[in-house]
Amino acid sequence: MKRTLCLFLLVAMSLYSYAQHTDIASVLSQLPDVSFEKLEAANGSSNYTLHIKQPIDHEDASKGFFHQKVYLSHKGFDQPTVMVTEGYSANQLRTYELTTLLDANQLQVEHRYFGESMPDSLNYRYLNLKQATADLHHIKQLFAKVYPKKWLSTGISKGGATTIYYRYFYPNDIDVSVPYVAPINTAYEEQRIYSFLETVGTKDCRTNIENFQLQILKNRAQIIPLLKFYSLGAQANYSYLSLDEAFEYAVMEFPFSFWQYGYDCETIPSKSASIEDLTEYFLTVSNLTFFSDATIETYSSHYYQSATEMGYYGYDTKKFKNYLKELPTDTNPMALFFPFEMTDTFDGQLLTDVNKWLQTDAHKMLYIYGEIDTWSASAVPPNPDVDSEWFILPGKHHGNARIKFMTPAEKQRLIQILETWLQIDLAPQLD
Template sequence: MKRILFVFTLLFSFHILSAQESDRKKLEEFLSKQQDITYERIETYKGGPLQYKLQIKQPLDWSDTHTGYFNQQVILTHTGFDRPMLMETQGYGMYDVKNELQQILNSNDLNIEHRYFGTSIPDSSIFNWKYLTLYNAAHDLHHINTIFKKIYGKKWISTGISKGGQTTIYYRYFFPEDVDVSVPYVAPINYSLEDSRIYSFLNSVGSETCRKKIKDFQLFMLKNEKEALKYVQAYSDIKGLTYNYLGSLGKAFEYTVLEYPFSFWQWGYSCDSIPQSNEVAKGVDYLIKAVDISFFSDQEIKQYAPHYYQAALEMGYYGYDISPFKNYLNYFTENPLATFPPKEAGKITYSPKLTKKLEKWLDTQGTNFIYIYGELDTWSATKVIPSLKTNSIKLELPGANHASARIANMDQVMRNQLSDSLYQWIGIRPNYSLLN
C-alpha cells in the first residue's frame, strides 16, 4: 500500500512540475514578445508558483508621450492560466507580501509599484513633479492591464491597502471595465486638504474617558515642552534626524503631539497604555513609540514627498485641530495641515474637481466594490459609504484598526458576505482555509 501511495505521489508531483514547465515556456515566450517589458525570473521553492520581476515602460505623461518614459516595477506571480488575475495597486514603493485575496482565490498576481516611488522613478533628466497625477497613475495601470489581458483571460480583481486602496478606487473610476471587482482595504477618500470628518471622528471615537486621557496626555507634553525637547533632541541625535523642512525641533515636537490622537486610533493603541505619571521622560518615550517624531524629520518627509505632493494636489488629506491647545503652542496660531509637499515642486494649488467627480461616480456607478474598513481606524472617518444605487458593500470590522481590518480577522457572517458577493460577480468562492 505504501508503495502504491509513493508511486501515486511521484506521478502527481511529476504532473504538477510538467504543467508548470509548460506554463513557464508559454509565459516567457509571451513576455519576450512585449516591447514594453523586460523581465527576470525570481527563484521560488520547488513546485511553487512562477514569479518574475518586470520593468514596464511607461510614458511620463500619458497626454504627451514626447515628455519621455520611465520603468515601473511589477512583480508577476503565476499560478495558472485558468486562475483569476489580481492587480495589487500599491500606493507607495513595492510591498511584496502575499496578499489575502491572492491566497483565498489562489490567483495570479500583478504587484504594481506606484509611479515616483521605490525604483519606479523617472531619470533626473526628465523628472517633473507635475506628471505625478492620478490620471497618469491610472493610465499606468490600464497599460499593464491591457498587456496581460492578452494572455490572462479569466476574471480580474484589483485590490490595495490604504493609499494603495485609494489607487484601486481611482483606477476603477478612470477605467471601470478593466477589472470585474475592486476590493480596497482601509482606503480613505478625502474631499479637502483639511477634511473636517477627521475632527468629528476623533471627537467621538472610543469612550469619553479614553478621549480625555488622550487630550490630558497631549496637554501634559505641551506644558512640559522645554524639558521634553531635551530627551527628543538626544533621540534625534542618535537617529541622525534633522528638521530643516519644518524649521525647528520644537515645531516637529508640537506636530508630533498634535498627531498623537490620529495615530493612537489608526494603529490601535490601548487606553490603558497612556502614561499617568508626571515623569516627562516616560511621556516622551511613550510618545515616540506611538508617533515617532522621525515622521516629521527631513529624512521621512523626503521619503514620502510623492505622497504629500499627491495629497496637496488632488487627493486631499487632514489637519490638526489646535483649539484645545492654543495656550500651549509656540508655533501654530491656526490649524496646520499634515501635508509636507516637496518645496522644489513650487506652489501647489489643491483642486477638489477630481474627488467631486469621483464621489458622484461612486454613488451612481461604483458597482462591484467591496470596501473593507476598521471601526476604530482614524481613516474610517473618510471612508466610502456605498450608495443604495449600487450593489457595492462595506465590511467594517468592529474594534479593528488600520492594520487589523483584514479578511483574516473577519467573523463568519462577514466572510459569507464577501464570499457571496465574489460568487455573484465573478463566479468564484474564496477558500478561507488557504489564509496563512
C-alpha cells in the same frame, strides 16, 4: 495610430495562444517594452521583477518615458489575476490576501514617482491620478490576453484609494475591486477627520488623550532634550521643520495615530508618570522622526498628490493655543510637508466627480474598513443604490482591518459575495 493598435492586438492574440503551450518566462520575453528578472519561487508561484516602459504623459509620448517596477507572481494562465495598486513604493514582493484566497496570479504595481518608478526629470505636473491609473490600464492591456480569466484589483490605504480611482477612470478593466482602509476625501482639508476624533471611542479615553497631549506640551523643557538624543540615535535631521516644530506637529498627530493603529486607552501614562515614560509612550504612538528630513523626502510625492488632488487632514490646534509656540492656532495647519517650494494649487474637481460616481455607478466594489481607524472618517459611505458591499469591522484599525482578522461569519459573507460576483467557487485558504 490604427496600424499600431492592430499590431498590438495581433501580438496580444498570439501571446494568448502561445501562453497555452509554454511557460511564463517565454511569454514575458514576447511582451513589448518589458524587461524581467526571475526571483525565488514561493507558494507555488513563479515570481519575477518586471520593469515596464511607461510614458510620462500618456497623452503625449514626446514628454519621455520611465520604467515602472512591477512584481509578478505567476500561478497559471487559467487562474484569475489580482492587480495590487500600491500607493507608494513596492520595496518587496508581498502575497496579498485576495491572491491567496483565489489562488491567483498577482501583479503588484509600484506607484509612479515612488521607489524605482521615477522619471529622470522629476516634473510633478505628471503625478496625478489620471496618469497613474493610465499606467495601470497599460499594464492590464499588456497582460489581458496572457491572463484571460477574471481580474480583481486591491490595495491598502492610499493603495486602496488608487484601486478606487483606477475603477473610476477605467470601469471595464476590472471585474471586482477590493479596497482596504481606503480614504476618499471630499475637500483639500477633510473636515470629517475632526468630527471623527471628537466621537471615536469613549469620552474618558478621548479626555485622557487630550490630557496626555497637554502633559507633553507642559513638560517640553524636559522632553525636548530627550528627543534630541533620540533623534541623534535615529540619525534624524530637521531642516525642513525645526526640532521644535516637529515636536509640536508630533503632539498634534498623537490622537490621529492613536486611533489609526488602535492603541489601548488603558496604556496611556498617568499624570504621575516619569518624564522618561511619557516620552517613550509619546514616541511609540507619534514618532518624532515622521517629521524628519528623510521621511519628508520619502513621502514628497505623496504630499504633492494630497495637496493638489487627493486632499488630506489638518490639526485642530485651538485648544492647545496656550502651549504651542511654533504652530498657528488661528487656522488648522495641514499635515503636509515639502522638501521643495510648493507652488501648485489644489484642484477639487476630481474629488467632486469621484464622490458623485461612487454614489451612482461604482458597482462590484467590496470595501473593508476598520471601525476605529481614523481614516474611516473618509470612508466611502455605504449606499444601497449601488451593487457594492461594505465590511466595517468592529474594533479594527488601519493595520488589522483584514480578511484574516474577520469573524467566521464575516469571512463567509465575503466569500459568498466574491463567488456571486465572479461566478466561481472558492475554497477558503486563509488562516
